[in-house]
Amino acid sequence: MYHVVIPKIGAATAWRTAARGFLAAQVPPHEICWQEPGAAPELFARTQAPPPTGDIKVSRRFVAMANSVVWHRDRDRFARLYGFLWRLRDAPHLTGDHGDSRLARLRRMEKNVHRCQHKMKAFVRFREIGDPEAPRRSFAAWFEPTHHTVEPTASFFARRFGDMDWRIITPDKTAICVDGVVSFSAGQPRPDLPEDAHEDLWIAYFENIFNPARLKVSAMCSEMPKKYWKNLPEAVAIPNLVKTAPERAEKMARAAPTLPPLRAERMKERLAQGNATDGTLPSQSSALRQRK
Amino acid sequence: MTRMTVKRKLEILSDAAKYDASCASSGSSKRDSRDGNGLGSNEGSGICHAYAPDGRCISLLKILMTNFCVYDCSYCVNRVSSNVPRARFTVDEVVDLTINFYRRNYIEGLFLSSGIIRSPDATMADMVRIARRLRRKESFRGYIHLKTIPDAAPELIAEAGLLADRLSINVELPTDAAVEAYAPEKSPEQIRGAMADVRHRKDAAQDRSHRGRRPPRFAPAGQSTQMIIGADGATDKTILGRSTRLYGDYKLKRVYYSAFSPIPDSSAKLPLISPPLQREHRLYQADWLLRFYGFELDEITSTTRDGNLDLAVDPKLAWALEHRALFPVDVNKAPKELLLRVPGFGVKTVKRIVSTRRHCYLRYDHLLRIGGAMKKAQPFIVAGGWSPGSLTDSACLRARFAPPPEQLTLF
Incomplete structure (x- = not known):
């Protein structure tokens, strides 16, 4: 029995290296115990994965999928991926088979991670933590993603905010970008970020772009689930907007036309x-x- | 006179901008700021940064430069005869708001529109100045959508197209007669002329020079327009006919349908109604069928007698119910074109069916996994382990999908 611990930071590379080694040494899935750091080590387990040898050809579709699935919250993700990779040896066409139930499960996990990444790109809210007049301004955000998506999504923020320094702090991992270089460190508890005057303007915008005559709360909640609200400054305005909307719409309809100015x-x-x-x-x- | 605060201006000028439906920030040229000399990126797909309780996404800072306007369009909250509070942003204020919102990851960029003040040229020149400041001085690489003024000078439109990702001009209402009645100062021909001009400029920007060099891209995310639905008496057939022509003649990226919505201080000429949201939804569905599912206009509109879409069931289902002789189709054999006509199957589902059936015989539970809306598709398909039997032709099939009849209210 092999026992492999995949570290939190750099999980994609660590899993890939280990999986290539096991595959080259023909180790079947049931002989490997994949673990996250912090789990109790198993007795009598060999902790060293065999070194990867030679070239292993795997379809590009699988590699892309694995690179997302490794960030899923599911504790069995590494084993599931290796299990599928093992089956691919004899049946390489499996990656295109939408009828396979185990692949369907992996695809679903991949989709979950993609959605989580997408929501992270949308819902991270920075606050300014440095001098606004500095040549490189600096910002920080606290975010609580559903999956371990900080690492694969950090490059998006680096591409977007090229001329400023930023950090995204999550319970699981922290991404820091200074002078365009991204690094990762351990997660932190929620920090006290300084107040940001632009949040007030943003809430004012949110309140006024809303059309009370078209209230559709469920449509909002399906795209912006409530679990994200606690870290969205604009969400404080939602209850009141929803409550007063019918009355405001009715008032517009009831108001008699006025004389032009x-x-x-x-x-x-x-x-x-x-x-x-x-x-x-x-x-x-x-x-x-x-x-x- | 006390100066109005930026916050107050923002309240007035975003309130005035909310009747524009477009929020797209996708499909422009790919760019980023990894070089450290600018701010912003655009990666093809748009991002919706928030959702308002009306279910609409907030992707861009959607504001008016000013809501002062010399026109008197009955449906518009900013018409000259309305008593809503008025405000005007300075160039600096718009640039500052855009950059600071963008840095905090609130938005993908700016959607700037404006009331017509002084003259169309002066208004357009101010909007172009804002876009130029963002691009040149602030090195802003995010998304910019400019609403162009139809009768502005061609040089201004030319510059706007080089600075912005998307240009749009609203046709406002589905028929020329309605525009003349409710927007007396606007001319439908002029609006179409402006759209044709943008199309020609965009086409011209595709041609390489004799050295094979590409000219700078003109409005890379294309142009779009918007029609107000339910303010005049136009039928869905008229509306979809107009959009088909708009897509064809001007290569529009999108036609937005905006249910006529109550506005503060409405005009006596246009009584307020509750916004026809369901109709708006059906029009978007029909629009999609025309563009991505190979449907012809008369196929969609022929299913109803009065020229309006069925509000109770979606237009694809309505078509299938009228053409049951074509169903059920065998998912293992049917050509792609026919699969696209099955209610409950989207473009993605069809693509997956076609790729999966190459190496296995498709069964019903495969289809569930592939992601088709099977409850809707059931009566119209045959798959391994599933045959609809007499369901396809049963008289009560429509009732399975349509909401139960509602008792009329007295009020």
């Missing part, structure tokens, strides 16, 4: 005369003054 006639006349080009700004500022 005075400037409307003037502007229409000017437009009709075709000299709309010479500054209508005075009438705009007077409209502003009326309201104040």
